[in-house]
Amino acid sequence: xxxxxxxxxxxxxxxxxGETVSLDALDGKYAVVYFYPRAxxxxxxxxxxxxxxxxxxxxxxxxxxxxxxxxxxxxxADFAEKFDLPFDLLSDPDGEVAAAYDSYGEKNMFGNTFDxxxxxxxxxxxxxxxxxxxxxxxxxDHAAEILADIAALDG
Numbered sequence: 001x002x003x004x005x006x007x008x009x010x011x012x013x014x015x016x017x018g019e020t021v022s023l024d025a026l027d028g029k030y031a032v033v034y035f036y037p038r039a040x041x042x043x044x045x046x047x048x049x050x051x052x053x054x055x056x057x058x059x060x061x062x063x064x065x066x067x068x069x070x071x072x073x074x075x076x077a078d079f080a081e082k083f084d085l086p087f088d089l090l091s092d093p094d095g096e097v098a099a100a101y102d103s104y105g106e107k108n109m110f111g112n113t114f115d116x117x118x119x120x121x122x123x124x125x126x127x128x129x130x131x132x133x134x135x136x137x138x139x140x141d142h143a144a145e146i147l148a149d150i151a152a153l154d155g
Contacts, residue, residue: 001102001120001135008033008124009100013068013090016076021066021088023124028064030131030150034121034142035103039071039079039089043119047139048085054143055086061150069117070095070104092117123150 002008012022023031034051036044051058051065058065065087069076076089090097095115098104103120106113119139123132123146132149134142 001133002122002130004130004133006130008122008128008130009097010128011068011090011092011097011100013092013097014073015088015090016073016080018073021090023128026064026066029062029126030153031064031066031124032058032121032146033066033068033101033124034137035068035098035101035117036119037069037107037117039069039075040082043139044069045079045083047119047137047142048079048089049083050139050141050143051087052083052085054147057147058143061147063123063147063150066090068092068097070098121146 010023012020015021036047038044068090070092073091076091080089092098095104098117103118107116119137121134121137122130125131131153
């Protein structure tokens with residue numbers, strides 16, 4: 001997990017529309033960079049739809065949101081369309097960006113060991129500093145939790 005106060009690693013990845021998105025180009029007072037294991041699975045859908053359902057509140061607070069997984073762009077496009085997701089989903093096929101954010105590594109599921117993305121979230125300020133960090137988050141109500149924590153940052 002990256003520590004609060006550390007510099008967020010820069011990234012440039014492809015979104016669900018085939019467009020390039022970079023951390024330094026995200027427009028907002030804060031940017032939520034959330035990592036999720038697999039598009040269109042129950043937990044990841046709950047988490048993404050939470051951000052979708054709170055989208056107006058994020059926009060009102062001038063907070064950008066991006067989700068990052070190691071899914072291919074086509075899978076992200078299907079996921080975004082199926083659930084009407086209004087934010088960028090970014091493809092990190094080799095897990096390099098997730099690894100830079102301490103959000104990629106060995107996982108064990110149903111007796112199988114494999115490398116994959118961990119469900120972690122970071123809030124980055126306009127100067128590129130990590131101001132909030134969440135490890136192994138529960139997808140339910142995560143977006144609302146982040147909004148409350150950002151409001152507390154702003155006093």
